[in-house]
Amino acid sequence: MKIxxxxxxxxxxxxxxxxxxxxxxxTMFQQIEEISIPAFANSLAINGNTCMLATFxxxxxxxxxxxxxxxxxxxxxxxxxxxSIKDIERHGxxxxxxxxxxxxxxxxxxxxxxTFSDKExxxxxxRVVFVLDKSEDDYLLIENIxxxxxxxFPTADKKCSNPNRLxxxxxxxxxxxxxxxxxxxxxFTSDIVLLKSAKVTTLNKISKVVAQNSTEIINxxxxxxxxxENTIESNEAAREIIMKKFDKEISRVFPSYTNARVVLRQxxxxxxxxxxxxxxxxxxxxxxxxxPSASVIQWSDGTQIYHxxxxxxxxxxxxxxxxxxxxxxxxAKAHYHAIDLIMYLTNSKLDRNCKASEQIDDINYLRRVLxxxxxxxxxxxxxxxxxxDLLIAISLLDMMTDYIYEDFETGEIRHLLCLTSKNIASxxxxxxxxxxxxxxxxxxxxxxxxxxxIEKLEQANIPTYLYxxxxxxxxxxxxxKQRHHTNFLEIKNVDLNNSEKISTDLYDNNFTLSSLNxxxxxxxxxxxxxxxxxxxxxxxxxxxxxxxxxxxxxxNLKDTEQKIAKYMLTKIEKQNYVSxxxxxxxxxxxxxxxxxxxxxxxxxxxRMNICNTYDLLLIxxxxxxxxxxxxxxxxxRQSIVYVRNx
Numbered sequence: 187m188k189i190x191x192x193x194x195x196x197x198x199x200x201x202x203x204x205x206x207x208x209x210x211x212x213t214m215f216q217q218i219e220e221i222s223i224p225a226f227a228n229s230l231a232i233n234g235n236t237c238m239l240a241t242f243x244x245x246x247x248x249x250x251x252x253x254x255x256x257x258x259x260x261x262x263x264x265x266x267x268x269x270s271i272k273d274i275e276r277h278g279x280x281x282x283x284x285x286x287x288x289x290x291x292x293x294x295x296x297x298x299x300x301t302f303s304d305k306e307x308x309x310x311x312x313r314v315v316f317v318l319d320k321s322e323d324d325y326l327l328i329e330n331i332x333x334x335x336x337x338x339f340p341t342a343d344k345k346c347s348n349p350n351r352l353x354x355x356x357x358x359x360x361x362x363x364x365x366x367x368x369x370x371x372x373x374f375t376s377d378i379v380l381l382k383s384a385k386v387t388t389l390n391k392i393s394k395v396v397a398q399n400s401t402e403i404i405n406x407x408x409x410x411x412x413x414x415e416n417t418i419e420s421n422e423a424a425r426e427i428i429m430k431k432f433d434k435e436i437s438r439v440f441p442s443y444t445n446a447r448v449v450l451r452q453x454x455x456x457x458x459x460x461x462x463x464x465x466x467x468x469x470x471x472x473x474x475x476x477x478p479s480a481s482v483i484q485w486s487d488g489t490q491i492y493h494x495x496x497x498x499x500x501x502x503x504x505x506x507x508x509x510x511x512x513x514x515x516x517x518a519k520a521h522y523h524a525i526d527l528i529m530y531l532t533n534s535k536l537d538r539n540c541k542a543s544e545q546i547d548d549i550n551y552l553r554r555v556l557x558x559x560x561x562x563x564x565x566x567x568x569x570x571x572x573x574x575d576l577l578i579a580i581s582l583l584d585m586m587t588d589y590i591y592e593d594f595e596t597g598e599i600r601h602l603l604c605l606t607s608k609n610i611a612s613x614x615x616x617x618x619x620x621x622x623x624x625x626x627x628x629x630x631x632x633x634x635x636x637x638x639x640i641e642k643l644e645q646a647n648i649p650t651y652l653y654x655x656x657x658x659x660x661x662x663x664x665x666x667k668q669r670h671h672t673n674f675l676e677i678k679n680v681d682l683n684n685s686e687k688i689s690t691d692l693y694d695n696n697f698t699l700s701s702l703n704x705x706x707x708x709x710x711x712x713x714x715x716x717x718x719x720x721x722x723x724x725x726x727x728x729x730x731x732x733x734x735x736x737x738x739x740x741x742n743l744k745d746t747e748q749k750i751a752k753y754m755l756t757k758i759e760k761q762n763y764v765s766x767x768x769x770x771x772x773x774x775x776x777x778x779x780x781x782x783x784x785x786x787x788x789x790x791x792x793r794m795n796i797c798n799t800y801d802l803l804l805i806x807x808x809x810x811x812x813x814x815x816x817x818x819x820x821x822x823r824q825s826i827v828y829v830r831n832x
Contacts (some may be wrong), residue, residue, distance in 0.1 A: 234354075
């Protein structure tokens, strides 16, 4: 059997980015091949070729080259398992092996492969490839096949179902299931009520006109039409329809407009809620149009978007912006009016007395102070402490308003940010057009935590479900030293006078940026607070295992730690102390680390476990302890040394 797909001739060794993706999209529709399934697996998963599963009829209009109105055929279906944060929160981790061993996969899938992103990920990222028994020329049928597969495998990425979707290859190879397996379309879709469609061919271009299905609305206006009238009577009628359709499951209590915006955007099915025209594409409801020019798409965070391809402005709208345009309002007031209307239609309301509401107030208050021109004069030491990290701090607070955790057992809502510093940096860089690295982000987090504006939660205060999701990992990935340090951040009761006092204490004790670490903060403010600020070194995947889970530590790291400990104890026995400079020299000379930076990173991984196991104390050299331990004058003041904890 041969399949017809669009496949790039150029192989790649890493995932394309930026302009490369644009170049691929502009030419992919022309690179059509008929290829055997084994050859397709080799091209995709060994050579690193990018593919598009559907092919499209030729058109003179470049903008419509991969539009659904030009859909020709598709015979390959691909499920993408990305193990996103949202999927893990809802369903837990989906492993490569669990999917490979699934009975349906064994009986119907052709092969599987790990994506480029899998190499750097804590969790498995992979794809499953199915081949249909015959080529299908109805994209609605393809859509229905995906819908059923998504019901069977809810952790599969739903945004990866569009016929014109690009699927990047890999060089990691593939896992063969059975190249003879096929998914028989007629049997697989026998329980699905298909949308009716009629094909109309004009000027060598295939247009699809989709008739309304059996649930056609008769003798009443659709919800979007009632909202557009925007009268008391029409809104009441729309509310009655929605409440009858969704019952009480759609009614909620929101702590703030921010919370309402986030939840409404990500939870409402635009098509079902507004009763949009059936089929894809459909006639735009926001302005008069003679031909179908709108569709519903889904973004990576689960937000459904009303996509308009007949306009370059207001082309991608969430439910709130669609409502605002339906009632013919714009600007900031339109945003709040739209939310108010949706809450009315769903019988929802605001509760200003809950914890999440208080958190939003604290975040907004702190943001206003940080952005105020008087910040430097009213809180001079705190301002100095934040320094040139001010914009990052404000952006971090903005992110904290958007990340919400809801405990579905207790109903408690909290603004709780659970992301690695790398992911936070990526988001902030996108917004600010900057290139901050994860270390810079972690520095800002620590600054806000030290001044008691945000809290880095200890394990006991992290919802068990979240903690399990974000710290669970696999043995083989730990052995590869793939570290993903998740920050669990929550706003505290903001007290800027207290922040100013803490900052003043820091500078009174000769604080410098080089002191912004566990050792420096424990010296200036105290060990207890340092443990709280830097505690999440022990709640992340790797460093947690160093302390408590011997089975998940790679043998190589344990052996290295023992060698370092032996050297330290030998030096302490001879001279009462060992300096970190001496340990770095030993590591680079005898443990074959290439640079001092690598050696320093290795010490940071091992130091806490060594100190706890052998009862050692980490100190900074000063006049008093130099005399006490007879520390050489060659070791400068404030250098780190290790001594017996007598």
